[in-house]
Every structure is written in structure tokens, then in C-alpha cells.
Amino acid sequence: MSKNYLKMYFSVCFAVISLSVSAQSTFQQNKQSIYKEISNEVAKNHQLEQLAFELLDVIGPRLVGSPEMEQAHNWVINTYKKWNIEAENVPYGEWKSWQRGTTEITMTAPRIKSIEGMQLAWNAATKKPVEAEVVAMPIFPSKRDFEKWAHSINGKIVLISPYQKSGRPENQWKEHATEDDFASYKKEKEHQNTLWNNSLKATEKSIREIVEYLETKGAVGFVQSYFTGTMGSNRIFYSFSKNTPMVDVSLEDYGLLHRLAVNEKSPLLKINTQSKKLGTAKTYNTIATIPGKTKPDEYVMLSAHLDSWDGAQGATDNGTGTILMMEVARLIKKYAPNNDRTIVIGHWGSEEQGLNGSRAYVMDHPSEVQKIKVLFNQDSGTGRITYIGGQGFTQAYNYLGTWLQNVPEENRKHIKTDFPGMPQTGGTDNASFVAAGIPAFNLGTQNWDYGQYTWHTNRDTYDKIVFEELERNVITTTILTLEAANDPNEISNEKRVLPANTEWPTVKEPKRNSNDY
Structure with missing residues (x-):
């Protein structure tokens, strides 16, 4: 190999590295001003109430297989497209189609x-x-x-x-x-x-x-x-x-x-x-993507299930998680679109029947799942974020603890953490990814009598949303997402040694049709 060729080769390598370092350092230098802009936008011009109106009042409850569920998937896609965020419906099965009447x-x-x-x-x-x-x-x-x-x-x-x-x-x-x-x-x-x-x-x-x-x-x-x-x-x-x-x-x-x-x-x-029985209907996950610039094959995922039971509007389970993640994506696209890692937003179907949408994604997209470096899930009502557990990942304290330091003190002071914690085996969609070895963290929230008052009840309606709490959650989740997407360090997925007679949860097959339910 000639000296001139070597010189040219190392010049190109140096240029690529310089561009990467420059992009990273630019974000790190400007992130506090970016976070301030995002906080101001949330205070003065958040879209949460409008999103809640369109999802809960106009579309309504989102029972798997119902026409309203398909309408919700399409609404999510169309909303993202208005924000210049690419999104698609990804089918994984079918379900009996039924529409509530009087x-x-x-x-x-x-x-x-x-x-x-x-x-x-x-x-x-x-x-x-x-x-x-x-x-x-x-x-x-x-x-x-x-x-x-x-x-x-x-x-x-x-x-x-x-x-x-x-x-x-x-x-x-x-x-x-x-x-x-x-x-x-x-x-x-x-x-x-x-x-x-x-x-x-x-x-x-x-x-x-x-x-x-x-x-x-x-x-x-x-x-x-x-x-x-x-x-x-x-x-x-x-x-x-x-x-x-x-x-x-x-x-x-x-x-x-x-x-x-x-x-x-x-x-x-x-x-x-x-009511009306309408045969069968396809079931979907809606997946949106904000591509990364320097590490496009490393993903930070936002997660919330879109479906609900249909005794009411499905406001706090999980309309609040859905509009939270949508608003986070909107703010990132507007104020910080050029991140190192790709940001993927998963809106899962049929969570209520056994985490079916997220389990199907894990089963059907193994190569994509292994690109996920960290996942944030929200599915516990309208309250402010108060708890994040380490899910059994030994190094979670190092990166989550660092990222949380960038969250405003008035939000951070409410959040308790538990490291390394234990892997979640069920309950909500992050468990599907924990089973696959992905550091997938649920953003636990203040109760607001969720378990008795709104969870799967006839009272889970728009008026039960506390938008002041959701605004805090948007800021916290956006900052955590941007920190993860631009952290120059590797994000470890090393698992802890579990106590005796305890095993790491395993990936489970979803129910892909109503005959399995």
C-alpha cells in the first residue's frame, strides 16, 4: 500500500471521526438551550389536550379488532405525518371484529x-x-x-x-x-x-x-x-x-x-x-421512526399501547401513555431532530389481552429488537413519573442516573429509583423487551386512584386526565430520550445474577387471533 494511499485513507477516517465527534459535541454544547426551548414549548404550546380530544372524544375506546381501533392506528400515522415523522402500521395477526352499539x-x-x-x-x-x-x-x-x-x-x-x-x-x-x-x-x-x-x-x-x-x-x-x-x-x-x-x-x-x-x-x-359482529379484522402495531445520524442502527425506543377496553374512553389506560409518547416525538422532531441514535416509537395493539402487540414485535423483528439500546414505556395512568426500576440490568444506575441529572429538579425530586432491581415478567409492554434482554424501563407514575377508579372501568374518561402531570412527564421523558439518543458511551445490557430459584423471564408467543384468547 503506497504512502499517498495511506495518507488519503487516514484523512478520510479522520474526517468521518471528526464529523461524528462534532455532531456529538454540538448536541452536548447546546443541549441545555434545547431543553429550555422544549420546556417553554410544553408550558406555552403543548398539544396534549388536542391529542387527547382527537383520540378519546372523536375516536373513543379502542377495543382490539374494532373499527375504532383501526381508526386510532390510522390517526396516529396521519398525525405523525403532519409532523414529518415517518410511521406505518405493521400487521401481526387478526381478531374478531365487534362494534359496540346502544x-x-x-x-x-x-x-x-x-x-x-x-x-x-x-x-x-x-x-x-x-x-x-x-x-x-x-x-x-x-x-x-x-x-x-x-x-x-x-x-x-x-x-x-x-x-x-x-x-x-x-x-x-x-x-x-x-x-x-x-x-x-x-x-x-x-x-x-x-x-x-x-x-x-x-x-x-x-x-x-x-x-x-x-x-x-x-x-x-x-x-x-x-x-x-x-x-x-x-x-x-x-x-x-x-x-x-x-x-x-x-x-x-x-x-x-x-x-x-x-x-x-x-x-x-x-x-x-x-352491537355488531363484523367478522375478523387485522391487528397492528404502529411504528414511527426519527432516523439517527451517526449511529442509525442503534435504537432508543418509546413504548405505549394504543388499545383499551371499551367501558369508557380508555383515557388513563392508555390514552395518556399514547399522547405522551406522541408529544415527545413531536418535540424531538421540532427541536432536536439530528440525534446520534435512531428514535423509534412503538404504539402496540392488544396489550390488554396479554401484551400481544409488543410480544409479536419481539418475535417478528429479532434483528430490529437487538438494535434497541434502551426503551422507555408508559402505561400507568395520568400521574407524574415517580418511579423507575433498573429491571435487573447491572449498569442501569450508571446511565439512567446520569441522564436523570439533566431532568429539572422540580420533576426529578419526585422520582425514586431502584437499582439494579428485578426483571419485570408482565403487566405492561416493557416486559416483552426485558425478556429479550433489552434494558426496557417502565416510567411508573403517581397513583391518582388508578387501580380502583379508572383502570379498565366505566370511568376512564377524558376528564380524569391531569394535564399538569402529563406536562411534567413530557419534559422528563423527552430529556431522558435525548440523553439516551446522544450518549457517546455504550449502553450496557449486562444482567444481574438473580436470587436462587429465580430465572430471567423468557420471550413469549403472542396471541395472534381471538381463538387463542
Whole structure:
């Protein structure tokens, strides 16, 4: 090799290295001014409320397989394109397609009263209103008693939830009742729960199996009340019956129907549900990308599931995570588009049925997954970020701790960390990536009574969003993302040694169609 060639070769190498170092140093020199611009934009011109309006009010709940879910995927793509961010829908399976319609529930005897409630997901529509006597499922001493009773329910609508004597949440009892009354209330409630659970054991069937069995015995409808413990909140999931209406009603109305039934007043209920079964529909993940400049094959991923249950609007589960990550992407594209590493945003489908979208991405895109150096996921409601665990990665403290130092003190002071922590095995989408050995961190948030009030309930609506908290989260997440995307150091994925009898979670197959659910 000639000296001139060597000289030219090293000149080119030096130029490439210089450009890389220059790009890195430019960001490092300017990042505080960039972060200030981003903070000012969030304070004066954030898009969170508009995004929430379009996703939650206009599109609404996003049950997997529904037309609304496909509409949401397309809306995400179109919104990103307005911001000059490339995005696409990536199919991974199909699901039964069902669209909610109107639900009318009316007690017609012993008096007329509208009943607060709704049809459960994927339930069959009533061809014409079903009107029948309501009976309550009693306590069964044995399987034989259950089977004997089952022969009496032909042509009846069956109440299948335990009766709640008090609709007041426990915190009210604790605050306002005498100590003796509170103790008595808790003791009676525990006793009733024990009786109910022992009765279910006696039938040798789950509630789902009981519904399926009673349907074969001629029951013409089922009514549940999945009370969360907070006034007005019921969890809304899916129907167990195949051809008969199944609805969830408020604790108050369920209690009324139950008391009338057990006191032999023969209440009559009319149920009219107008949902639509639409065959099957493809399921997707929506993936957006902001390409990196000097390390384009190293990814920093933002993660949030787009789907929801459909008892309400899916506002805090996970509309808030969705619009958070979209707003972060918008700000990065506007104020810091030229990062070292590529930023990928994953909006997952069918998280609610078992992390299906994120698991499918891990299974279907192994080479892409191995390019992910770090992932931030958000899926725990509307509150400010208060906790980040190390997920079992030994060096997480070194880089996360450094990145967090750039987050404003008024945000950082609320965040507790736990290093190296333990790998997450489920619950939300970052677990799919932890199983693949990716440092994938969930941004845990302030509770705001998420578990009882809005998680999978009929109260998970736009008005439950605390936008002041989301604004803080946008700033924190944007800074963490930019720090990760421009950190000149390698981001370690070294795993800790786990305690005895504990193993690292393994990658799991997703459910790719509703037959597996």
C-alpha cells in the first residue's frame, strides 16, 4: 500500500471521526438551550389536550379488532405525518371484529326504572329485546345443589355477582364510622366474600363456566356488577355467554335487582343491545421512526399501547401513555431532530389481552429488537413519573442516573429509583423487551386512584386526565430520550445474577387471533 494511499485513507477516517465527534459535541454544547426551548414549548404550546380530544372524544375506546381501533392506528400515522415523522402500521395477526352499539336496560316490574349498565365486549346483540324475570344465584352448599338449582333458570335472567351491602368505599367507612362499626363492616364483608368463594368452589366451576353451563340450561340473560370498591366504578371486560345478552350494571341497580329477587318480588328486566359482529379484522402495531445520524442502527425506543377496553374512553389506560409518547416525538422532531441514535416509537395493539402487540414485535423483528439500546414505556395512568426500576440490568444506575441529572429538579425530586432491581415478567409492554434482554424501563407514575377508579372501568374518561402531570412527564421523558439518543458511551445490557430459584423471564408467543384468547 503506497504512502499517498495511506495518507488519503487516514484523512478520510479522520474526517468521518471528526464529523461524528462534532455532531456529538454540538448536541452536548447546546443541549441545555434545547431543553429550555422544549420546556417553554410544553408550558406555552403543548398539544396534549388536542391529542387527547382527537383520540378519546372523536375516536373513543379502542377495543382490539374494532373499527375504532383501526381508526386510532390510522390517526396516529396521519398525525405523525403532519409532523414529518415517518410511521406505518405493521400487521401481526387478526381478531374478531365487534362494534359496540346502544345498550338499553329497563326494569319493568315491580316498577319501571332505567338501569345503569352496558353490554360486555364481544357479546351477541339482541335481535329483539329480551324481557324476563330476574333470579339471583344463591349460595350453594354442594355441586349437587348447584345442578338442581340450574334446572330452575330456564327463561330467566341470572344475577351472577355477589351482593354488596354497602356501596361506600372502605376509606369512607374508615374515616367516618366508629371503630366498632368499621370493624363490624369489615368482618361482615369478609364473611360474605368467604361464603361466595366457597359457593363457587362447591360448583366446581369458574364464573365463566357457570355462565356457559346456565346458558345450556335455558338462561336468557346474565347480569353482573364488577364493582371496584370506588363509588360509580365498575370494571368492564368481555362476555362469557355465546348467544344471550350479558351486561354489567351499577352496584346501586344491581343491589336493587338482587334485593327484589331474593325477597320474591319477581323483578322483570328488559335488555336491548345493538352491537355488531363484523367478522375478523387485522391487528397492528404502529411504528414511527426519527432516523439517527451517526449511529442509525442503534435504537432508543418509546413504548405505549394504543388499545383499551371499551367501558369508557380508555383515557388513563392508555390514552395518556399514547399522547405522551406522541408529544415527545413531536418535540424531538421540532427541536432536536439530528440525534446520534435512531428514535423509534412503538404504539402496540392488544396489550390488554396479554401484551400481544409488543410480544409479536419481539418475535417478528429479532434483528430490529437487538438494535434497541434502551426503551422507555408508559402505561400507568395520568400521574407524574415517580418511579423507575433498573429491571435487573447491572449498569442501569450508571446511565439512567446520569441522564436523570439533566431532568429539572422540580420533576426529578419526585422520582425514586431502584437499582439494579428485578426483571419485570408482565403487566405492561416493557416486559416483552426485558425478556429479550433489552434494558426496557417502565416510567411508573403517581397513583391518582388508578387501580380502583379508572383502570379498565366505566370511568376512564377524558376528564380524569391531569394535564399538569402529563406536562411534567413530557419534559422528563423527552430529556431522558435525548440523553439516551446522544450518549457517546455504550449502553450496557449486562444482567444481574438473580436470587436462587429465580430465572430471567423468557420471550413469549403472542396471541395472534381471538381463538387463542
